[in-house]
Amino acid sequence: xxxxxxxxxxxxxxxxxxxxxxxxxxxxxxxxxxxxxxxxxxxxxxxxxxxxxxxxxxxxxxxxxxxxxxxxxxxxxxxxxxxxxxxxxxxxxxxxxxxxxxxxxxxxxxxxxxxxxxxxxxxxxxxxxxxxxxxxxxxxxxxxxxxxxxxxxxxxxxxxxxxxxxxxxxxxxxxxxxxxxxxxxxxxxxxxxxxxxxxxxxxxxxxxxxxxxxxxxxxxxxxxxxxxxxxxxxxxxxxxxxxxxxxxxxxxxxxxxxxxxxxxxxxxxxxxxxxxxxxxxxxxxxxxxxxxxxxxxxxxxxxxxxxxxxxxxxxxxxxxxxxxxxxxxxxxxxxxxxxxxxxxxxxxxxxxxxxxxxxxxxxxxxxxxxxxxxxxxxxxxxxxxxxxxxxxxxxxxxxxxxxxxxxxxxxxxxxxxxxxxxxxxxxxxxxxxxxxxxxxxxxxxxxxxxxxxxxxxxxxxxxxxxxxxxxxxxxxxxxxxxxxxxxxxxxxxxxxxxxxxxxxxxxxxxxxxxxxxxxxxxxxxxxxx
Numbered sequence: 001x002x003x004x005x006x007x008x009x010x011x012x013x014x015x016x017x018x019x020x021x022x023x024x025x026x027x028x029x030x031x032x033x034x035x036x037x038x039x040x041x042x043x044x045x046x047x048x049x050x051x052x053x054x055x056x057x058x059x060x061x062x063x064x065x066x067x068x069x070x071x072x073x074x075x076x077x078x079x080x081x082x083x084x085x086x087x088x089x090x091x092x093x094x095x096x097x098x099x100x101x102x103x104x105x106x107x108x109x110x111x112x113x114x115x116x117x118x119x120x121x122x123x124x125x126x127x128x129x130x131x132x133x134x135x136x137x138x139x140x141x142x143x144x145x146x147x148x149x150x151x152x153x154x155x156x157x158x159x160x161x162x163x164x165x166x167x168x169x170x171x172x173x174x175x176x177x178x179x180x181x182x183x184x185x186x187x188x189x190x191x192x193x194x195x196x197x198x199x200x201x202x203x204x205x206x207x208x209x210x211x212x213x214x215x216x217x218x219x220x221x222x223x224x225x226x227x228x229x230x231x232x233x234x235x236x237x238x239x240x241x242x243x244x245x246x247x248x249x250x251x252x253x254x255x256x257x258x259x260x261x262x263x264x265x266x267x268x269x270x271x272x273x274x275x276x277x278x279x280x281x282x283x284x285x286x287x288x289x290x291x292x293x294x295x296x297x298x299x300x301x302x303x304x305x306x307x308x309x310x311x312x313x314x315x316x317x318x319x320x321x322x323x324x325x326x327x328x329x330x331x332x333x334x335x336x337x338x339x340x341x342x343x344x345x346x347x348x349x350x351x352x353x354x355x356x357x358x359x360x361x362x363x364x365x366x367x368x369x370x371x372x373x374x375x376x377x378x379x380x381x382x383x384x385x386x387x388x389x390x391x392x393x394x395x396x397x398x399x400x401x402x403x404x405x406x407x408x409x410x411x412x413x414x415x416x417x418x419x420x421x422x423x424x425x426x427x428x429x430x431x432x433x434x435x436x437x438x439x440x441x442x443x444x445x446x447x448x449x450x451x452x453x454x455x456x457x458x459x460x461x462x463x464x465x466x467x468x469x470x471x472x473x474x475x476x477x478x479x480x481x482x483x484x485x486x487x488x489x490x491x492x493x494x495x496x497x498x499x500x501x502x503x504x505x506x507x508x509x510x511x512x513x514x515x516x517x518x519x520x521x522x523x524x525x526x527x528x529x
Contacts, residue, residue: 002132003036005063009071009079011050012043018237021188022099022124023070024174029125032172033133038064039178050075050399051407056082063093068128070099073203073372073423074398077410080113084413087115096131098124104203104374105420106149110156112417118150123165123193168193169216173223176231186235187227191220191253195241200306200380201296201334203372204241212245217253225262236266243268247279254286265289267328272318273310284325291322292330298351299344302337306377312347316354323361331355331362335395335435336369338381342431346481349438353481356488360471360495364488366439370397370423378422385418385425391436394443398423438482445486449474450493462494464501 006027008020020041027037042048045059056078060067067086071079083095098120102109106119120127127147144150147162165171176187194212195204227233244250257264267290283291297303300312322329333352335345352364371378371385393400401407402414402424414421429435453459458470471491478484 001034001036002066003038003064004030004066004068004132005038005040005060006030007060007063007067007069008039008041008043009056009069009075010041010043011048011075016185017043017183018186018188019174019176019179019184020070021174021190021239023068024176024178025171026068026070026098026124026128027175027178028172029129030132031175033129035132037175037178039175041179044183049406050078051401051404051410053078053081053085053409057085057089060086063090065092066094066096066132068096068098070124071097071101072099073101073421076101077401077413077421077424078407080109080116081409081413083113084115094118096120098128100203107156107158108417108420110149110151112420113413114151116151118148121147121149122162123147125171126165127162164211164213165193166213168213169219173226176227181231181233184233186237187231187233188237188239189220189223189227190239191215191217192240192243192245196245197242197309198307198376199294199296200376201369201372203374214246214249217249217256221253221256221260221262224264224266225260228262228264234264236264238266238268241269242271242274244270244274244279247274247276250279251282254282254288257286263287267291269294270322271310272315275318275322277321280321280325289326290328290330291326292332293319293322294332295351296332296334297337297340297344298333298348299340302340302344302348305339306337312351315351319355319358319362323358327361329358329362330365332365332367334367334369335439336426336429336432337377338384338427338429340429342434345431345435345438349481349485353478353484356484357475359475359488360491362488363492364485366395366442366485367397368392368395369427369429371425371427372423373420377427381427382419382422384428385422386428388424388426392426395439441480441482442486442489445478445483446489446493447486449487449490453494462491463497465498466495 006023008023010020012018027039030037040059042056042059047055048059049055069079079097086093086095094117095115096118097116102119103121106121110116110119127145130145131148144157144159146159148159150157192212192214196210196212198210224236227236265287268288270291270293272293272295295315296306296308298312303310303312319329319331333348335348352366355362356364371381388396388400388402390403393403401410414424418425453463458467459474461467462470474487474491475484478487
């Protein structure tokens with residue numbers, strides 16, 4: 001039996017601490033073949049951030065010989081910077097990386113960063129079991145393992161592709177027993193692996209391919225019931241890439257929840273073109289309280305170019321319908337495409353403004369395009385990366401490590417191989433300064449609305465209780481689209497403050513992908529502390 005340190009390198013967002021589902025599946029796979037897991041969750045470590053390799057190393061003190069680290073693309077630079085320090089301190093340790101952050105560029109990362117011993121490509125359960133199932137691990141040298149790139153001295157041993165797991169119901173449930181549930185606000189469950197869509201800005205395909213593999217509905221709900229009954233968790237984030245892919249299956253899921261009397265609240269990722277009122281109504285009856293929509297653009301030309309398979313005119317009606325049934329609707333927009341004109345951007349801004357009329361139930365996110373490593377859009381425009389400017393910091397999807405002096409060691413890693421970290425850069429876009437000017441006006445409206453709470457008693461009450469007439473009055477003061485977006489964002493901040501004041505951090509959210517437009521806005525927290 002081997003004892004393995006398994007480290008989840010993710011951070012909580014907006015005050016939410018949710019269990020890292022992927023690493024818990026790996027932990028269960030290791031336990032299934034008799035290995036002991038020293039499980040650690042970086043988001044629980046004091047001072048955890050994406051800037052300091054030293055803090056990361058501290059969280060791994062006392063690690064085992066084999067250190068498995070799972071990460072997304074946002075944490076990859078700090079993971080690599082920390083791994084270098086680990087190797088210097090303990091040259092004999094074996095570091096294996098996995099997860100969406102490394103899967104698409106496994107060999108290239110191994111070539112660039114000599115202190116990494118192995119990288120798992122794609123789904124990790126079977127690959128890790130194959131690796132640790134070998135009686136004498138040293139005999140692995142020169143013997144390829146499907147799904148793994150391994151370092152044998154100066155040689156990289158690149159195993160063949162491992163087929164997708166098609167029997168997901170035969171995998172053991174995540175190793176939930178390794179968690180201290182008092183430190184988490186909700187749980188995560190996955191019912192489907194993969195997404196068949198081919199959006200050009202997305203890099204899901206390297207991990208899952210474009211094939212969706214479904215779990216049995218009853219078994220997925222059994223897992224939810226177990227989380228409620230054994231651990232007292234009744235807030236669930238369903239983290240399928242697109243939960244509503246198969247609408248008949250979603251209906252069956254909801255009906256099963258209702259028939260079994262399972263009292264839980266949950267959120268999920270939806271898709272505008274797959275929503276109908278009967279489906280949304282049934283989801284709400286079954287406990288769905290929050291949904292995330294990746295809208296991406298309000299310009300049909302851009303939606304067509306990114307293969308979104310979405311009609312722009314259907315977006316606002318779907319948001320209006322959703323906010324009537326769900327407590328929270330995340331509407332995520334992207335700007336800064338290399339083929340986006342100023343007119344396209346203005347169409348996106350107009351749609352985001354129209355969505356903001358439903359604030360705070362509808363929370364608008366506006367992100368600058370983050371060209372992810374294996375996404376088609378990056379491959380099409382490879383070689384045109386631009387370093388972000390300080391003026392871009394409010395709009396970056398990934399942490400602004402290239403703009404933050406705290407992240408010198410992390411930035412050094414990125415600069416060693418910028419083509420492996422394109423998400424921390426931008427692509428050229430037409431009329432960038434004009435687009436920024438529009439968005440800065442939104443930020444001024446956000447700041448003004450927050451500041452008005454100091455002299456407008458009705459606005460101040462929004463920090464304690466919902467007052468729709470006051471919210472509507474504020475929205476009506478907007479002079480243009482940019483103003484309305486900023487005011488809507490402020491209303492969303494007021495709502496989140498109410499939840500914090502009521503100690504409602506456990507309220508289920510829609511597993512929002514990435515930061516909101518106001519991630520770094522601390523004004524409201526300071527005003528209410």
